[in-house]
Amino acid sequence: MEPNSSRQAATLTDTSQAAIEFNDVRLGFAEGEILRGVTFSAQERETVILLGETGTGKTLLLKLAAGLLRPDSGSIRVLDKDISSLSESDLLAARRQIGFVFQEGALFDSLTVGENVAYRLHEDGVNEDEMEPRVQEVLRFVELPHTSDLLPSELSGGMRRRVAIARALVARPPIVLYDSPTAGLDPITSQTIISLILRLRDVYGVTALLATHRLQDGFALANFHFDPQSKKVRRDSSPEEARTPPTRFLVLRAGKIYFEGSPDELMKSQDPYLQRFLI
Amino acid sequence: MKFVADSPIQAAPGDARAPEVPSVTEVLQDLAKTTVLQVQNYSKLSYHSITNLVSGPRYGQDTLDQMDVIGVGSLPIVLLSGFFIGAVMVLQTGTQFERFGQASLTGDIVSLALVRELGPSITGLLVAGRCSSGIASELGSMVVTEQVDAMRAMGTDPSRKLVTPRVLATLITLPLLTTISVFVGLLGGMVASVLSLRINATTFWERAIKILEFSDIMQGFSKTVVFAFIIATVGCYQGLNVRGGTQGVGRATTQAVVVASVLIIVSDTFLTKIALYLADKFF
Numbered sequence: 047m048e049p050n051s052s053r054q055a056a057t058l059t060d061t062s063q064a065a066i067e068f069n070d071v072r073l074g075f076a077e078g079e080i081l082r083g084v085t086f087s088a089q090e091r092e093t094v095i096l097l098g099e100t101g102t103g104k105t106l107l108l109k110l111a112a113g114l115l116r117p118d119s120g121s122i123r124v125l126d127k128d129i130s131s132l133s134e135s136d137l138l139a140a141r142r143q144i145g146f147v148f149q150e151g152a153l154f155d156s157l158t159v160g161e162n163v164a165y166r167l168h169e170d171g172v173n174e175d176e177m178e179p180r181v182q183e184v185l186r187f188v189e190l191p192h193t194s195d196l197l198p199s200e201l202s203g204g205m206r207r208r209v210a211i212a213r214a215l216v217a218r219p220p221i222v223l224y225d226s227p228t229a230g231l232d233p234i235t236s237q238t239i240i241s242l243i244l245r246l247r248d249v250y251g252v253t254a255l256l257a258t259h260r261l262q263d264g265f266a267l268a269n270f271h272f273d274p275q276s277k278k279v280r281r282d283s284s285p286e287e288a289r290t291p292p293t294r295f296l297v298l299r300a301g302k303i304y305f306e307g308s309p310d311e312l313m314k315s316q317d318p319y320l321q322r323f324l325i
Numbered sequence: 326m327k328f329v330a331d332s333p334i335q336a337a338p339g340d341a342r343a344p345e346v347p348s349v350t351e352v353l354q355d356l357a358k359t360t361v362l363q364v365q366n367y368s369k370l371s372y373h374s375i376t377n378l379v380s381g382p383r384y385g386q387d388t389l390d391q392m393d394v395i396g397v398g399s400l401p402i403v404l405l406s407g408f409f410i411g412a413v414m415v416l417q418t419g420t421q422f423e424r425f426g427q428a429s430l431t432g433d434i435v436s437l438a439l440v441r442e443l444g445p446s447i448t449g450l451l452v453a454g455r456c457s458s459g460i461a462s463e464l465g466s467m468v469v470t471e472q473v474d475a476m477r478a479m480g481t482d483p484s485r486k487l488v489t490p491r492v493l494a495t496l497i498t499l500p501l502l503t504t505i506s507v508f509v510g511l512l513g514g515m516v517a518s519v520l521s522l523r524i525n526a527t528t529f530w531e532r533a534i535k536i537l538e539f540s541d542i543m544q545g546f547s548k549t550v551v552f553a554f555i556i557a558t559v560g561c562y563q564g565l566n567v568r569g570g571t572q573g574v575g576r577a578t579t580q581a582v583v584v585a586s587v588l589i590i591v592s593d594t595f596l597t598k599i600a601l602y603l604a605d606k607f608f
Contacts, residue, residue, distance in 0.1 A: 112478050138480045146478035152471035166479045169382070213479075 064123070065090045065221055065253040066111055071120035071130075073106055080106055082301035083120070088253055090220075091291045095264035096257040097323060098298035104257035105149070107298070108223045111255060112146050113137040125220065142170070145214030145222040145252075149229055151206040153198040159185070159209050160194035166217045184212040188242060204235035211242055215250070222246065224256040228263055240266045241279050247291060248272040261323050268293040268309035297323070366566070370488060371558045377482075377489040387490035395456050395491070396498030402451055403506045410447055411510030412517035414438060419522045428522050429532065435514040436533035440545045441600075444507035446593050449552035452499060453585040457560035460491055461581035464564025465574035473565065483565065492557040499553035500546055507545070540604035548596050552589050559585040 064087040073081040080103045088094040096104045109115045110122055113129040122130045127140055153162050163181045172180070185191050188208040198206055207227055214222055224243065228236035240263055246252055248271055258264065273280045295312045297305035297320060305312065305320055312320065347355075377383075419431045464487060467473045473483050511533050518524040563581040567573040 109474070114474055114477055134482070138477075138482055141478055142480040144478070146475065148471045148475055148478075150471065152475035154472055154475070155470070169479065169481055217479075 063090050064088065065092070065125060066094075066255065067121075067123040068107070068110070069121045069123075071110060071117045071122060073103070073110065073115065073117050079118075080301055081110075081117070084298075084301070084303055085120075086296055086303055086306060088255060088294075089292070090253055091247075091251050093247055093254045093256060093267055093291065093293045095267065095293065095295045096255060096298060097259065097261065097264060097295055098257075099259065102298040103301055104259075104298060105225050108146070108225050108255055108257055111221075111223055112144050113141055114146075142166075142217065143219055143221060145217070145219040147207070147210045147214050147222065147224045147227055149225045149227075151198070151210035153206055153209055153213070155198050157197075158194065159190070159196050159198065159201070162198065162209060163194075163212050163216050165213065170217065180216060184216045185209075187215065187245070188212045202235075204231055204238060207231070207235075207239055208242060211239075211246070215246060218250065219252070221253045221255075224254060224258075226258055227256070228258065228260055236260070236263070237266075241272075243267065244270055244279055245272045249274065251291070264293070264295055265309055367558070367562050370484065370562050370565070371554070373484045374488045374492040374558060374561070377485045378493070382485060384486055384490050387486065388493050391490050391494035392498050394459070395452070395494050396502060399452050399455055399498070399502055400505070402455065403448055403502045404509050406447060406451055407444070407506035407509040408513035410443060411435060411439060411513030411515075414443070414510070415514040415517035416521060419518060419524075423522065428524060429528060431518055431522060431524065432514070432529040432532035433536040436511060436536055437541060439507045439510045439514075440537055440541050442545075442593075442597070444503050444510060445545050445548035445552060446589065448499065448503045448506045449549065449556065449589045450586055452495070452502065453552075453556045453559075453589060454582055456495065457556050457563075457581040457585040458578045460557065460560030461564040461567075462574055462578045464561060465567035465577045468565060468567045469570050469574060487565070488558075488561045491561055492554065495553040495557035496550060499556070500549040503545065503549045538604075540600070544597070544600035544604065547600060548593060551592055551596060555588045555592065556585050559588065 066088040068084050068086050071081055071084045072079060084103075084107065086094070096107060098104050106115065110117055110130075111124060113122075113124075113132065117130050120130070121128055124140065125143055129137060129140055132140060153159075154165065157165070160181055163184060164177050167177045167180060181194065182191065185194060188211055190205060190208055190212070193201065193205065193209070198209065201209065211227070227239050227243065231239065243254070243256070244267060247254060247267070256263070256267070269282055270279050271282055272278075293309060295305065295307060295309060296303055297312075299319065305315065305317070307315075313324070315321070414435045415431055418434050419428055422428045422430050422434075464473070467476075467487075473487070476483050476486060511530070514533070515526050515529045518529045519526050560581045563577040563584070567577045569576070
């Protein structure tokens with residue numbers, strides 16, 4: 047798929063249920079318009095990789111999808127709700143369907159890891175007996191079962207991201223938004239985080255938007271899957287396997303969707319701008 | 326191939342324009358707009374901090390924690406300053422009264438000054454210095470590390486979770502702190518009057534208590550409530566509106582103390598006038 051073909055992609059995917067739908071979304075600040083008419087959709091169980099240089103509005107797109115920002119114009123539908131027109135109190139309820147992994151984790155620094163992970167359960171009024179096993183379950187999922195009593199400041203950067211994933215996951219949201227989850231991490235820790243995102247996708251079947259400027263993260267998600275039998279991450283062995291669940295790339299440039307398509311289409315593109323990502 | 330937009334490196338050199346210098350009118354317009362916006366946002370935050378109490382969820386434990394931080398935490402400075410303010414009041418006024426042979430009036434004047442004015446305002450300024458800055462820096466740090474956004478993303482209203490408990494805790498603890506400060510101030514005054522003016526301790530205490538009327542106590546109490554509201558809401562507003570990373574947190578902290586202190590002093594004047602008018606009319 048060639049640059050500027052987002053409308054075509056949206057048409058192709060209209061037949062299935064869209065979990066997230068952006069329609070001509072614009073957003074600007076005092077320094078100028080950052081998003082200039084963004085239209086795309088993410089189907090249920092699909093992973094959409096938002097690629098782009100720094101400052102192209104990847105984080106803004108995620109914050110808009112979570113209802114943390116309101117667009118200047120256009121509409122955003124998440125799980126069949128038009129979140130761009132909801133009141134703040136309705137938005138609070140809608141956000142409980144979404145897990146958000148912030149770039150630096152954004153863990154509450156005065157709470158322990160266990161309290162951070164349990165935060166949402168506390169808010170939902172889950173009783174203490176049920177809370178502890180659920181916290182332990184997600185901490186085991188992110189392979190940090192013994193960190194419950196530690197403070198975030200006592201963890202490494204990679205561990206903090208894993209706790210952030212655990213915190214986003216604990217309420218079992220159908221949608222998870224990742225804001226540059228591997229930014230600033232070494233390759234090995236980045237790989238651990240990506241494996242975790244793969245497991246989350248393949249075990250829980252979440253719909254995901256992942257903002258990154260690292261192409262390899264996107265390709266890892268597109269070309270690997272988590273095998274529940276062997277409990278290992280394996281490379282997809284057939285094109286069919288690679289398409290299930292689907293992974294799609296969106297490249298942002300100057301506030302617009304510059305490219306939308308599959309990993310194969312991105313790889314085969316001869317566009318000079320996209321080539322810069324592939325080098 | 327059609328590009329949606331050109332990257333910066335493709336922009337022609339001739340396109341670069343020098344930034345326009347805004348006129349004085351534009352600067353004044355922007356300043357007026359910013360000020361109106363700030364007043365509007367502060368008013369909204371203040372309004373919600375109170376209306377949040379009407380409906381749930383309520384954060385009782387957070388309120389208790391804040392009462393501990395703001396109330397118990399401020400106790401040492403309030404005790405120490407209260408005692409010495411009472412003592413210095415006696416030293417300053419006592420020598421003047423002695424010249425007219427009315428040294429026994431010292432208890433009356435120190436008591437009135439502490440209950441009506443010095444107790445609420447000095448305690449208010451001390452707590453503003455300690456807690457407005459603390460609240461602003463704590464919330465500001467949470468903003469720059471995206472903890473407030475994380476809270477919103479998890480379906481929590483920061484106004485309910487962060488602002489209302491701090492406002493409520495300050496509203497409860499500042500009147501108590503002021504009461505303690507006034508009491509300790511009178512003790513300080515009593516010690517100073519015994520040691521310096523050779524006034525009998527019982528005489529000082531009796532006169533200090535007897536001179537007080539209901540209107541004096543109400544005047545002092547009403548001031549503490551307003552000051553408490555100013556301290557907490559200004560701290561929260563400055564903290565939640567931090568821009569510019571850690572430097573912004575520092576700026577917000579300073580701003581919180583300055584704004585809260587100035588508002589306390591300005592509102593004190595108007596509250597005194599209103600209280601005197603009401604006392605004259607109804608008591």
